[in-house]
Amino acid sequence: METKRAATRLAALGHEKRLAVFRLLVQAGPEGLSAGVIGEQLGLAPATLSFHLAHLSRVGLITGRQESRFIFYATNYAEMDDLLGFLxxxxxxxxxxxxxxxxxxxxxxxxxxxxxxx
Amino acid sequence: METKRAATRLAALGHEKRLAVFRLLVQAGPEGLSAGVIGEQLGLAPATLSFHLAHLSRVGLITGRQESRFIFYATNYAEMDDLLGFLxxxxxxxxxxxxxxxxxxxxxxxxxxxxxxx
DNA sequence: TCCATCGTTCAAGTATTATCGAAATGATTG
DNA sequence: CAATCATTTCGATAATACTTGAACGATGGA
Incomplete structure (x- = not known):
């Protein structure tokens, strides 16, 4: 049951674009980055990016917060910590x-x- | 290019059965375990197990060595180390x-x- | 209010991955 | 060499994931 959780998170990271997004956010720190900035940095179509952000979000690796017109995504450090611990x-x-x-x-x-x- | 490598490894671990196999091998230590024992422990059909072992092997996370009639698989610690470092x-x-x-x-x-x- | 911007959701096409029975391979022993 | 055992490869099927254009909702500025 715990293995399943870890596996879904690893699978989420096991995609080149999503991993790039995640690393970008890890480097960005707790402030995070807006979806637009991420998309620009990585050259991803809006719909594609949204799909990947939703994926990472669903498995708990990142969280988004609305701020005016933007949505800032940031790493969920505690969950990532757990994942590494598990491994x-x-x-x-x-x-x-x-x-x-x-x-x-x-x-x-x-x-x-x-x-x-x- | 390096991200791609990391992503393929994470993807390999991002499958419940493969993750279970990998952890079993991590716990087993450098000696490793024969395919048969792994399959027995995890209740996997031979063909399915072989598929997953080949997958983990292909991305460099484990290696197999023949020993008499058995094939022992063991964690490739150095590669796993690199992966964690990357993350x-x-x-x-x-x-x-x-x-x-x-x-x-x-x-x-x-x-x-x-x-x-x- | 009207318009532009940011981001998501939907729908549909394409591609990749997982599973497992059956057959083949390779190693060992009698 | 024949029999046996461990594991892989093949082949067919099923399931899941990725991508993107277009439509949509929400926000902020003129």
């Missing part, structure tokens, strides 16, 4: 493993008993 | 960000001594 869980029983990932997992474990800091 | 690159220009992810990226930075803003 690095139970990594090879402590054997030789992912350098970065193992580090991330250790950090994650350490963090889980305390509130978020960044 | 956490250029994270929100130092603003409030991914807790776990940020930690991962910091480790990555330390390991590679490459400039990552996070």
């Amino acid at each position: 690095t869980q139970n990594c090879c029983n402590g054997g030789s493993c992912l350098p970065k990932t193992l580090a991330a997992n250790t950090q994650a474990k350490r963090r889980r008993s305390s509130p978020k800091t960044c | 956490t690159q250029n994270c929100c220009n130092g603003g409030s960000c991914l807790p776990k992810t940020l930690a991962a990226n910091t480790q990555a930075k330390r390991r590679r001594s490459s400039p990552k803003t996070c």
